[in-house]
Amino acid sequence: MWRGCEITGCGKTYMACAFGMEACKQYYNTRYVRMPDLLMDLDIARTEGNYRKVMAKYSNPVLLVLDEWMLLKPTDTEQKDIFELLHRRRKKSSTIFCSQYVFEEWYDQLGGEDSPLADAIIDRIAHDSYRINIMCIDAEHNRSMREVYGLDKSLCE
Numbered sequence: 001m002w003r004g005c006e007i008t009g010c011g012k013t014y015m016a017c018a019f020g021m022e023a024c025k026q027y028y029n030t031r032y033v034r035m036p037d038l039l040m041d042l043d044i045a046r047t048e049g050n051y052r053k054v055m056a057k058y059s060n061p062v063l064l065v066l067d068e069w070m071l072l073k074p075t076d077t078e079q080k081d082i083f084e085l086l087h088r089r090r091k092k093s094s095t096i097f098c099s100q101y102v103f104e105e106w107y108d109q110l111g112g113e114d115s116p117l118a119d120a121i122i123d124r125i126a127h128d129s130y131r132i133n134i135m136c137i138d139a140e141h142n143r144s145m146r147e148v149y150g151l152d153k154s155l156c157e
Contacts, residue, residue: 031061059088069099070109086124
């Protein structure tokens, strides 16, 4: 598992997708999904009766890229879905988490002490993982990669 974090526009998604593209070139089954889309997909599947099939779609790839991880605090049902997904992927596949929150804040985003699943989810992420913290590339002016190299010149002024 790999975790990128920090500010918007610093290249987390770009780098995660680059890893995903390389995995595809090496013929590894790879899937990219935004966390809100994943949770919505599982919720719809639960209603339509094909939850196991949709869960397998995200559980089975050798590499899963989860973008916008913990952008919003998950509901109890969403926490159960997250736990189930990570449990199924544990020790058999790799997951890249792209988050604007540092790892130490994920527990609170998951509900902290009020959530019985927060510890279990964090435990499945923390062990056997690597952390890559991506910061702004222009620390003096606190500007992101998008602002420095973006096409929108108004951001660079």
